[in-house]
Amino acid sequence: MANILAVDDSSSMRQMVTFTLKGAGHQVTEAADGQEALNKAKSQQFDLIITDVNMPVMDGITFIKNLRTEVNYKFTPMLMLTTESSSDKKAQGKAAGATGWIVKPFNPDQLLNTVNKVLG
């Protein structure tokens, strides 16, 4: 069971992600923007980061870029939640250090499949 950080400015999305992951037995911490997420990630170690891209204060890509420089998060899988079908957000995310992405809209099963895949 993994310790997961879920970041999204939309509380309904956060609720859905948290509910789904907790249902699968994971431990989930929520954050509403990149800055809050960064603070939380520095105060405890997460096994997986799932983050929205468009957020106020600090967007998901900047957050990933920042967190990836932390020595504790060098290899931690970080997934972006993105509605962007255009490849440039994905490319930007990858360049910032994102592991991969989950394309919105997704259902709980798709989320779990991807998470299980990443956590192995």
Next chain:
Amino acid sequence: MPIDLEQFHETFFEESFEGLDIMESGLLELEQGEVDLENINTIFRSAHSIKGGSGTFGFTAVADFTHDMETLLDEMRNGERQVTESIVETLLGCVDVLRNMLTAIKDGVEIDTDSVSQLTSALKAHLGQQIETTATNKGADTKESPTKGWVVSFKPEVDIMKTGNDTVRLLRELNSLAEEVQVSVNNDALPSLSEIVPENCYQSWEINLIGGDVSEDDIRDVFAWVDDECELNIVALADEAEYLGPERRDEERRESEPERRTAERRSKSSKPTESSSIRVNISKVDELINMVGELVITQSMLSQFGEDDDFTEMHVERLKDGLAQLESHTRELQESVMRIRMMPISFAFQRFPRLVHDLSSQFDKKIELVMTGETTELDKTVLEKIGDPLVHLVRNSLDHGIESPEKRIEVGKSETGVIELSAFHQGGNIVIQIKDDGAGLNKSKILEKARQNGLVTNDERLSDEQIYDLIFRPGFSTADVVSDVSGRGVGMDVVRRNIRELGGAVEVSSTPGEGSVFTIRLPLTLAILDGQLVGIGNETYILPVISIIESLQVKPENINAVAGNAEVYRLRDEYIPVVRLYQIFGIEPISTELESGLLVVVEAEGKKIAIYVDELLGQQQVVIKSLETNFKKIEGLSGATILGDGTVALIIDIAGLIELYQKDIAGVATPVKGGGIAA
């Protein structure tokens, strides 16, 4: 275990409506010519969130509609598109359509597809697109070539692990695809031990996937996250076609279909009007926990007395202290709980900039809206219900109050009219004022209209206040032309009724040429009331302390009988109608002689009556229990409460009682049955 997405809908709607409000105020700012990138970003984010959420929760119509908005906004924030008035206008229209769509979905009613397609075309027109038939169909272009298997050669870059990707995971995933998998690893690039950087990846692999009906896309999907970080070659194995057909895919599709339908089905049972959840600031909750802590301490202190066998005088003193503490803690706890329901009035005010914007262009008037006291807090229920009356009053000020720019210049005023919306505390009430600097109410026109409608007889003489008050009477409207905005006939009387239902009152004052002020008074909360207990016969009734002007012993010489069975009492220079409560509620009083009881003079909406009661019993805060939910609505009563001794007492609705009395005098009403229900 399928997860029921419906449980997140409430939150989704709540945040979406908030998002729409944010978009709206952002767009209004844009329209005033302030093109600020952060603002456009915020608008974009809101649209983006609504799109993401609606897609996830199965509201595809909303997601599709938002898509074009998002595209347009994206171009705006990237500087690819100029912000023009017409774009802003279209986007504002989109906000309305979205709001309607979401409301319709929430309430389980049909979406108004006309407005949706209208705005969709407007958006497409801006985007320079034709109405597209279908979205690009991903995956349809690659044809499924029947193959026995695949040879995948995978050569990752050395840095692949640094994005959290794990080659083992990729291999494991490939393994799960096919029936048989053969892997060979190439370690040629592996440096000598001393040169190895453990964070790098030096290997490459060749994988044979055999059987299992794997398509090239399936394999590409596995490598989707890393396709820019590796060399990937996928070659079909020599084909001795053993084509299994696309059954598997069909099956998947069949599975997901009912799920989507469940999500699309809206809960019909949910009540459309109010949202049932509330967002509470964490500090309010902490306060509550604090208070409960205090209560627990007091309780444990008091419980010690039960353990002591010998009870001395000293104990009595401490018991008294404890009880006093208990009382103050209970009161504080009560106040804290009340505060949880309190929300800033800005929630009701925020729609007005848009409303005023739209209406002033519609009427060709120039209006400046000034809002003050937006942080004044109000009970959530009151807040939700005060919105419509406020809209009506603001519309009214805009339509009837403020003059046209030409007219204003003519009378020497500034071209731009001002509507002031303010909220503040006064006594135990919240006061909301809508003030305009227009022409003021036209007394003679009101009077003329009232006479036409038979609301006033020709020889009746009325004070200014009484004349102004006529506009709140049912069936009254002075608008010569019934406009779209006001003057629909349902007007001020509905406003007054709605406000009265909230336990509040509305008044108007006006100065010719200078404008009018509508003042709404609302109770802080609907749940608790400062009550004066009065006894009539064996019954106890409660009068709201706030409506009481004075209580007095009757002097027989001041009683005058007037036409029919009506009585008035002369109090100083005023004649006040006497209402014998026992008659209205049909109960047996201790005495029917006015001299042996008391008169309580009460006022509501500028009208006074003297209520005859047998005795005054005391004042206390009472918790209001609704009669409608437990029994039925009774005219003249606003609710019931349970007294300290466990009996039920009915709470008098003064304004309602006055109306009841007036009907009674006019011989219209029959006495209320069941008014004297005992506990």
